[in-house]
Amino acid sequence: MTTLRIPVAFAAVALLGLAGCGTPPKDLDVSLEKPSAAGVYRVALVPPAQAPAINQLHSWKVKLAAADGTPVHGARFAVDGGMPQHGHGLPTQPRVTRELADGSYQLDGMKFSMTGWWEVKLAIEGPQGADKVTFNTVVDHPRVRP
Amino acid sequence: MNSLARVIAALAAVGVTAGAAQTLTGSLRDRWSSQEVATLASMRLKEAGPRPADPSNAYEQRTDAAALGRALFNDARLSSNGQVACASCHSADKQFQDGKPFGQGIGTGKRRTMPLMGAAHSPFLFWDGRKDSAWSQALGPFEDAAEHGANRVRLAKLVQEHYKVSYETVFGPMPELGRLPDDASPTGTPAEQAAWTAMPERDREAVNRVFANMGKSIAAFERTLSYGESRFDRYAEATLAGDGQGQEVLSQQEVRGLRLFLAKGQCVTCHNGPLLTDHAFHNTGVPPIDRTRPDRGRADGLRKLLQDEFNCLGRYSDARAEQCGELQFLATNDPGQLAAFRTPSLRNVAERPPYMHAGQFTSLEQVLEHYAKSPQAVLGHSELARPGEKHAERQAIRLSAADIQDLAAFLGTLTGPVVQAR
Numbered sequence: 001m002t003t004l005r006i007p008v009a010f011a012a013v014a015l016l017g018l019a020g021c022g023t024p025p026k027d028l029d030v031s032l033e034k035p036s037a038a039g040v041y042r043v044a045l046v047p048p049a050q051a052p053a054i055n056q057l058h059s060w061k062v063k064l065a066a067a068d069g070t071p072v073h074g075a076r077f078a079v080d081g082g083m084p085q086h087g088h089g090l091p092t093q094p095r096v097t098r099e100l101a102d103g104s105y106q107l108d109g110m111k112f113s114m115t116g117w118w119e120v121k122l123a124i125e126g127p128q129g130a131d132k133v134t135f136n137t138v139v140d141h142p143r144v145r146p
Numbered sequence: 147m148n149s150l151a152r153v154i155a156a157l158a159a160v161g162v163t164a165g166a167a168q169t170l171t172g173s174l175r176d177r178w179s180s181q182e183v184a185t186l187a188s189m190r191l192k193e194a195g196p197r198p199a200d201p202s203n204a205y206e207q208r209t210d211a212a213a214l215g216r217a218l219f220n221d222a223r224l225s226s227n228g229q230v231a232c233a234s235c236h237s238a239d240k241q242f243q244d245g246k247p248f249g250q251g252i253g254t255g256k257r258r259t260m261p262l263m264g265a266a267h268s269p270f271l272f273w274d275g276r277k278d279s280a281w282s283q284a285l286g287p288f289e290d291a292a293e294h295g296a297n298r299v300r301l302a303k304l305v306q307e308h309y310k311v312s313y314e315t316v317f318g319p320m321p322e323l324g325r326l327p328d329d330a331s332p333t334g335t336p337a338e339q340a341a342w343t344a345m346p347e348r349d350r351e352a353v354n355r356v357f358a359n360m361g362k363s364i365a366a367f368e369r370t371l372s373y374g375e376s377r378f379d380r381y382a383e384a385t386l387a388g389d390g391q392g393q394e395v396l397s398q399q400e401v402r403g404l405r406l407f408l409a410k411g412q413c414v415t416c417h418n419g420p421l422l423t424d425h426a427f428h429n430t431g432v433p434p435i436d437r438t439r440p441d442r443g444r445a446d447g448l449r450k451l452l453q454d455e456f457n458c459l460g461r462y463s464d465a466r467a468e469q470c471g472e473l474q475f476l477a478t479n480d481p482g483q484l485a486a487f488r489t490p491s492l493r494n495v496a497e498r499p500p501y502m503h504a505g506q507f508t509s510l511e512q513v514l515e516h517y518a519k520s521p522q523a524v525l526g527h528s529e530l531a532r533p534g535e536k537h538a539e540r541q542a543i544r545l546s547a548a549d550i551q552d553l554a555a556f557l558g559t560l561t562g563p564v565v566q567a568r
Contacts, residue, residue, distance in 0.1 A: 054188075054419055055269075057471040086415055087529035087540055088482050091426045092475040109475025113424040114415060115185075141184040 024085070024117035028136050036131035039067060041124055043133045045107075054114060054139070055091075060107040062096060066128055071103025075126035079107065081119045090118075112139045173390040176401050185408055186382040191375050191493075191562070194420035197266040203281045204464035205316060205359070206366045214312045215367030218360055224288065224304055226252055226295035232287065232364065235259045241498050241564060242371060247505025251287070252295035256441070258505045261498065263373045263564060264491050268425045269472040273487045273503040274447025275427060278473055279463075280368055281361035282456040288360075289333050297331035297338050299323070299345075302356040317359045321352035354455070358462035373421070373493040376562035378404075396559055403556025411517070411553055412543050422492035422560065429486040431521045431528030435504045440525035443503070444483040448476065484526035496558040510554040518545040 033044035044063040052058040064072040077096040082089035094109040112118055120135045178186065187193070205211040218224065222231040230251045236242040242262040249255035257273050265271060271283035287293035288301055303323050305313055314320060326349055330341035342350065377395050381404075384392025396404070407413045416424050427444040434440035451473070456462055458470035467474070477483070487503045501507045507516065520530040520543060531540035545553070 055425055057475065085540055087527075087531075088426075088428060089480045090477060091424075092472070093477040093479070094475060109471065111475075113426045114418045115188075116415070141188045 024136075024138055028117065028138070030136050030138060032135055032137070033063075034133060034135070035067070036124060036133040038131045040128050040131035041066060041072065041126065041133070042069065043122065043124070045120060045135050045137075047137070052110075052112075054112060054141075057092070057109060057111050060094075060110055060120075061100070062105040062107050062122065064103045064105065064124065064126065072126050072128065073099065073103060075099075075103075075105070075124055077105065077107075077125075078123040080121040080123070083114075083116060083118055085117055086114075090120075115139050115141055174385065174388060175390040175393040176385070178385060182408060183385060185414060187386055188419060189378070189414075189422065190382045191373060191379050191420050194264075194267060197369060197372070200266065200279055200281070200365070201465040201469040202279045202458045202463040203362045203365055205362045206281070206369055208316060208366060210312065211316045211363045211366035212370055213367075214309060214316055215363035215365065217309065217312070218305075219364050219367055221308070223308065224294060224296060224301055230294050232284070235287075235293075236262055238564075238566075241494055243498055245498065245500075247500050249287075249293060251290070251293035253292035255290070255292045257503050258500070260490065261494070262368050263371050264421045264423075264493065266369055267421055268423075268488075270425070270427075270447075270451070270488065272447065274443050274450075275488055276447040276450035277454065277456075278451060278458050278470075280365035281358065282454065284361040284364040284368070285357060285456055288357075289331055297329050297334045298357040299326050299330040299342075299353050300328055301360065302353045303328065305356060305360060313356075313359070313363075316363065320356065321349075323353070323356075326353070351461075354462060358456055361456070370567040372565045372567070373491075374563035374565045376493070376560050378556075378559040379562070381559070397555070399552050399555045400559050401556075403552035403554070404559075406545070406549050406553050407556055410543070410549065411514075411545060412541075413517075413553070416489045417492050422495075423489040425489065427483055427486040427488055429482060429484065429523050429526045429528050430517070430530055431523040432487070432502045432506055432516065433521070434485075434524050435506070437524050440485060441503065442485055442525065444486040444488075445526075448478055448483060452476070452478070482527065482529065485523060486526065492557060492560050494561050494564070496561050510557050511550055514545060514550040514553050517543050518550065 032047070033042070035042055042065040046061040046063060048058050048060065062077065064075050066072055079094045079096065080090070090111070091113040092109045092111045094107055096105045097108045098106050100106055117136060117138050120137060121132065123132045124130065200206050219232040222229050222234070224231065234251065235244045235249045236259065237244060243259045244250065247258060249257070249259045260273065265280050265283070269278060271277040271280065272286070277283040277286060288296050289298060306320050306323055310320060326345060327341040329338050330345060331338045332342050381393055381396045384395065416426070416428055418424050429443070451457060454460065458465050458473045459467060496510060499508055501510070501513045507513045517530065520528065520532050522528060522532065531542040533542045533544065
């Protein structure tokens with residue numbers, strides 16, 4: 001399976017934490033590549049190369065492989081998520097709109113309406129069966145511009 | 147090293163030392179962590195940038211459309227009693243709102259009139275987000291029985307009678323309307339609805355086109371309205387520049403309020419970014435006016451938006467389907483949308499009591515007390531943690547009486563001019 005390269009901006013913000021009320025748990029797992037809950041799949045989320053602005057619609061990619069690393073074709077996804085610390089869901093209803101090559105899928109309609117800890121949950125229906133996975137991502141402010 | 151370079155260096159340092167407590171020192175009067183500085187920077191008005199173009203309105207940047215829109219906006223003839231204009235509730239000398247708990251047109255509305263500045267930045271309009279563009283929003287009140295109380299055939303005829311030349315300059319030839327009934331609309335009285343249904347499809351479409359163009363010209367006018375910079379913006383700028391003297395634009399009490407806004411008060415979680423709103427919908431347990439018939443807010447707004455023939459995907463929109471991302475990826479099955487309302491901008495908020503979607507609170511202090519109490523929602527579920535509630539993730543908002551005074555003082559620093567471009 002191809003090694004995933006996660007942009008530095010996303011990795012770095014995960015370390016920063018947030019001021020005040022919205023501090024994510026210290027041990028929050030922010031890895032964007034992990035086995036699904038029951039171990040049926042290996043799933044990776046690939047964020048856009050450039051971190052999107054708050055409230056900007058954008059797309060991610062989902063990479064789906066069997067436990068042995070073989071890319072999985074023809075899977076279907078239901079997308080959910082939200083902010084556990086604020087008690088609300090995603091501001092949009094993202095969808096996997098098409099399969100690209102090699103078990104890689106296009107996830108469109110992503111949007112984060114504020115900084116902080118967001119969950120992105122995928123319910124997967126594939127040839128190997130159904131499983132689910134939850135990713136955590138911490139959205140931070142972009143670099144300060146003068 | 148100049149002050150800007152110091153800020154950047156401090157931020158870079160945080161990036162590599164991963165969370166070490168960093169404070170900006172130097173000549174600043176008030177110290178902030180680099181994370182707080184990043185938040186303050188993100189709240190500056192200039193971060194909003196130029197108003198985003200609305201792909202569903204091909205006319206919004208035309209000055210002739212804006213001139214027509216300004217005239218329509220102020221024209222009380224476009225109402226059933228000849229006395230209600232858009233400007234009646236969106237008054238230029240009152241922040242383009244009316245200062246009343248409910249809009250007052252032909253009758254009394256059910257919700258608080260929202261100001262117009264900043265509308266171009268929001269993907270959804272009205273408290274329940276039932277419209278997805280400024281031009282489509284502008285159409286709603288014309289046919290609302292409590293507002294203009296008009297109907298679209300009569301409105302199209304009035305435009306033809308009074309604005310034919312300026313309309314045709316912008317939008318091209320007007321259709322022949324003389325043979326149509328005077329009063330007809332798909333949303334009006336039973337008689338108006340019957341008259342509308344009896345009209346041939348091509349006439350209905352021609353009228354709808356004129357009606358939509360009224361909205362597009364009004365949106366072109368509204369686009370010229372915006373917020374100007376406030377004392378808070380000058381403070382944030384001074385803080386970023388390492389200018390301690392510049393920070394004196396806010397009093398110590400206002401700065402205490404700002405710290406509460408960012409942390410203990412949790413205000414910035416939803417009131418974020420340059421317009422102090424996340425443009426999203428939340429149920430925060432604001433008490434309904436009538437507890438037996440609570441307002442369903444976004445849950446109904448979603449239904450109306452999807453059914454609206456004037457939405458981004460409709461035939462009167464100038465957008466391509468792929469430009470309607472907000473509608474294509476609309477969150478329609480989120481139970482949290484029940485009795486949720488749009489987060490309003492806090493720009494100029496001190497200038498426009500009463501507050502909340504039905505003017506439930508007369509002062510900012512009352513609003514803040516509401517959040518400190520975080521009552522249970524009458525309908526749906528409040529996102530706020532309740533005082534004393536042990537929740538795994540969320541924390542209750544705890545504010546003392548002094549905190550509330552400080553926060554209210556800070557909110558006053560968000561007031562700036564209303565800018566009308568010529």
